[in-house]
Amino acid sequence: MEVVQTKGQIIKGKPVADQISENLIKEVNELVKEGINPKLTIIRVGARGDDLAYERGALKRCENIGITTEVLELAEDIAQEQYIETLKKVNEDKDVHGILCFRPLPKQLNEESIKYVISPEKDVDCFSPVNAAKVMEGDQSGFPPCTPTAVVEILKHYGVELKGAKVTVLGRSMVVGKPAAMLLLNEHATVTICHSRTKDLANVTSEADILVAAVGRAKMVKENFVKEGAVVVDVGINVDEEGKLCGDVDTDDVLDKVSMITPVPAGVGSVTTSILAKHVVKAYKLQNNK
Amino acid sequence: MEVVQTKGQIIKGKPVADQISENLIKEVNELVKEGINPKLTIIRVGARGDDLAYERGALKRCENIGITTEVLELAEDIAQEQYIETLKKVNEDKDVHGILCFRPLPKQLNEESIKYVISPEKDVDCFSPVNAAKVMEGDQSGFPPCTPTAVVEILKHYGVELKGAKVTVLGRSMVVGKPAAMLLLNEHATVTICHSRTKDLANVTSEADILVAAVGRAKMVKENFVKEGAVVVDVGINVDEEGKLCGDVDTDDVLDKVSMITPVPAGVGSVTTSILAKHVVKAYKLQNNK
Numbered sequence: 283m284e285v286v287q288t289k290g291q292i293i294k295g296k297p298v299a300d301q302i303s304e305n306l307i308k309e310v311n312e313l314v315k316e317g318i319n320p321k322l323t324i325i326r327v328g329a330r331g332d333d334l335a336y337e338r339g340a341l342k343r344c345e346n347i348g349i350t351t352e353v354l355e356l357a358e359d360i361a362q363e364q365y366i367e368t369l370k371k372v373n374e375d376k377d378v379h380g381i382l383c384f385r386p387l388p389k390q391l392n393e394e395s396i397k398y399v400i401s402p403e404k405d406v407d408c409f410s411p412v413n414a415a416k417v418m419e420g421d422q423s424g425f426p427p428c429t430p431t432a433v434v435e436i437l438k439h440y441g442v443e444l445k446g447a448k449v450t451v452l453g454r455s456m457v458v459g460k461p462a463a464m465l466l467l468n469e470h471a472t473v474t475i476c477h478s479r480t481k482d483l484a485n486v487t488s489e490a491d492i493l494v495a496a497v498g499r500a501k502m503v504k505e506n507f508v509k510e511g512a513v514v515v516d517v518g519i520n521v522d523e524e525g526k527l528c529g530d531v532d533t534d535d536v537l538d539k540v541s542m543i544t545p546v547p548a549g550v551g552s553v554t555t556s557i558l559a560k561h562v563v564k565a566y567k568l569q570n571n572k
Numbered sequence: 573m574e575v576v577q578t579k580g581q582i583i584k585g586k587p588v589a590d591q592i593s594e595n596l597i598k599e600v601n602e603l604v605k606e607g608i609n610p611k612l613t614i615i616r617v618g619a620r621g622d623d624l625a626y627e628r629g630a631l632k633r634c635e636n637i638g639i640t641t642e643v644l645e646l647a648e649d650i651a652q653e654q655y656i657e658t659l660k661k662v663n664e665d666k667d668v669h670g671i672l673c674f675r676p677l678p679k680q681l682n683e684e685s686i687k688y689v690i691s692p693e694k695d696v697d698c699f700s701p702v703n704a705a706k707v708m709e710g711d712q713s714g715f716p717p718c719t720p721t722a723v724v725e726i727l728k729h730y731g732v733e734l735k736g737a738k739v740t741v742l743g744r745s746m747v748v749g750k751p752a753a754m755l756l757l758n759e760h761a762t763v764t765i766c767h768s769r770t771k772d773l774a775n776v777t778s779e780a781d782i783l784v785a786a787v788g789r790a791k792m793v794k795e796n797f798v799k800e801g802a803v804v805v806d807v808g809i810n811v812d813e814e815g816k817l818c819g820d821v822d823t824d825d826v827l828d829k830v831s832m833i834t835p836v837p838a839g840v841g842s843v844t845t846s847i848l849a850k851h852v853v854k855a856y857k858l859q860n861n862k
Binding site: 398411412414415416417418419445446448454456460463464467470472473474475476477479480481486 | 688701702704705706707708709735736738744746750753754757760762763764765766767769770771776
C-alpha cells in the first residue's frame with residue numbers, strides 16, 4: 283500500500299484579522315453614533331525600525347476600523363521625568379482610551395518604575411503589573427499582551443480544540459511565553475512550558491497536540507520537534523542566513539508532518555494589530571460603562 | 573533474581589522549617605541590636621477554625637524567631653469601608669513590616685478591590701496583584717505566596733535537582749498551582765500544569781520527575797499517577813472517610829514507587845509559617861534599606 287503524504291495546511295493570520303476587524307467596524311460605528319470616537323495614543327521614543335513597522339500596521343488597522351489615533355514621538359534621549367509626565371498626561375486625557383508604549387525603552391528610562399505609572403484601564407498591551415496579574419488570575423477584565431492573545435484567537439478561528447489539549451509553549455518571556463501559557467490554561471488546555479534549559483527538548487515538544495514556538499531562534503523547530511498531526515503556531519520573527527524573514531519553525535521541514543501551521547510572515551504578526559484595536563474598543567467600553 | 577522493593581523516603585517539613593528558623597533567629601538578633609523589631613500584623617475577620625489553627629502556628633513561629641506579632645480580630649460582619657480603613661492604618665504604621673490578611677474574606681467584603689489596598693511592600697503572602705505579577709515575571713523583589721514557596725524550599729532542602737527537571741503541577745489555583753509553576757519555572761524546570769480538564773491525567777503526571785499535587789481531593793493521586801523514582805510534594809490538606817487528615821496523594825499506594833514524598837500532616841504545611849516569618853524579615857529589610 284502506498285502512503286500518500288498530505289501536506290499540512292498553512293493557516294494565515296489575515297482571515298482571522300479580517301474577521302476581528304469586521305466585528306469591530308460594526309461595534310465602532312455604533313459607538314461613534316453616540317458621539318465619541320475610541321482613541322489610541324502610541325508613545326514612541328526615537329524611531330526604531332521595528333517600532334515604526336508595527337506603528338504603520340497599527341495606525342492603518344485602527345483607521346480602517348474607525349479608531350482615532352495619535353503618535354507621541356519623544357526624543358531618543360528623553361529623561362525619565364519627562365517620559366512619566368507625558369504618560370501621566372495621556373492617562374488623564376479623557377479623550378484617550380488606549381495607550382501603547384513601545385518597548386523596550388532606551389536605557390536611561392527605568393521600565394520597572396514606568397510600568398506602574400500607565401493607567402491599567404488604558405494599558406492595551408499589558409505593560410502594567412495589574413494586567414500581568416490579571417492574565418495569571420485568568421481575570422478577563424484586563425488586557426493580556428496582544429501577541430499571545432493573537433495566538434489564542436488564531437487557534438479558535440481555525441477550530442482547534444483547546445479544552446483538554448496538550449499544549450507546549452516553547453519560550454518563557456513575559457511578552458509571549460508565560461502569558462500564552464496562562465491564556466491557554468484558561469481555555470482548559472494542559473500546558474507545558476519549555477525553554478533553553480529543558481532537557482531532551484524535541485522529546486518534550488513532540489508530545490504536544492499544539493506547539494507554540496516563541497523563542498526567537500531562526501528555524502530551530504525541526505521535524506523531530508513535532509508530533510504527527512500537531513498544530514503549530516510560530517510566533518518567532520527572525521532573519522535567516524539569506525537575510526529573509528523566518529520564524530522559529532523550519533516550516534519546510536515540518537510541513538508534511540503537521541496538520542496546520544502559521545506562516546512567518548503573514549501569520550501571528552498580522553493578527554496582533556487587530557487585537558490591539560479590539561483592546562482599544564474594550565478599553566473605551568470599560569471607561570464608558572458600555 | 574529477587575527484586576527488593578525499596579520504600580520511598582518520607583521527607584518531613586520540620587527539618588526544613590528548623591533550618592529556615594535557625595537562620596532567621598541569627599538575622600533577627602542582629603536587627604534587634606539596631607533597635608527595631610520586625611513586626612507582623614495579622615488581620616483576621618471572625619474566628620474560622622482554619623484561620624485560628626494557622627494563626628497559632630504563625631504566632632508561635634514568629635515568637636520563636638524574635639518577630640513581634642499583633643492580631644487584629646475584626647467582627648464577622650465588618651463593612652468594606654471599615655476593613656479598608658483598618659488595612660490602611662496598618663499600611664501606614666511604620667512599626668509594622670509584614671501584613672497577613674486571612675482569606676477568603678466573608679461575602680460582604682470585596683476581595684477584588686481590597687487586594688489593591690494592601691501595601692505591596694508589606695504584603696507577605698501575595699495578596700496584592702503587584703506581587704502576583706512579580707511571581708509571574710520571576711522578579712525576586714516581591715513576595716510569592718508562602719505555600720508554593722515552601723514547596724520549592726523543601727525540594728531544595730532535600731537536594732532535589734530542579735534545573736531541567738520535568739515538573740508537573742496538579743492544580744491551577746492562584747494560591748498554589750499557578751505560582752508554584754512560575755516559581756519552579758524560575759528554577760529552570762520544565763513545567764506542566766494539569767487540572768480537572770486534563771485528559772489521561774495519570775498518563776501526564778506519571779511522566780514527571782517531580783509531582784506537586786495541589787488539587788484538594790483526598791488521596792486522588794494513586795500509584796499509576798507517579799513515575800518510578802519520582803519526587804512527590806503533597807500540598808493537599810483534606811479529611812478522609814475516617815475523618816483523618818490526608819493529602820491529595822494516597823501515600824500508602826505510591827510509597828513503594830516514589831523516591832521521596834512529603835507527608836500530610838507534617839509536610840508542606842509545617843514549612844509555610846517559616847516562609848511567612850522569612851518574608852516578614854525580608855519586608856523589614858526592604859523597608860529599612862538593609
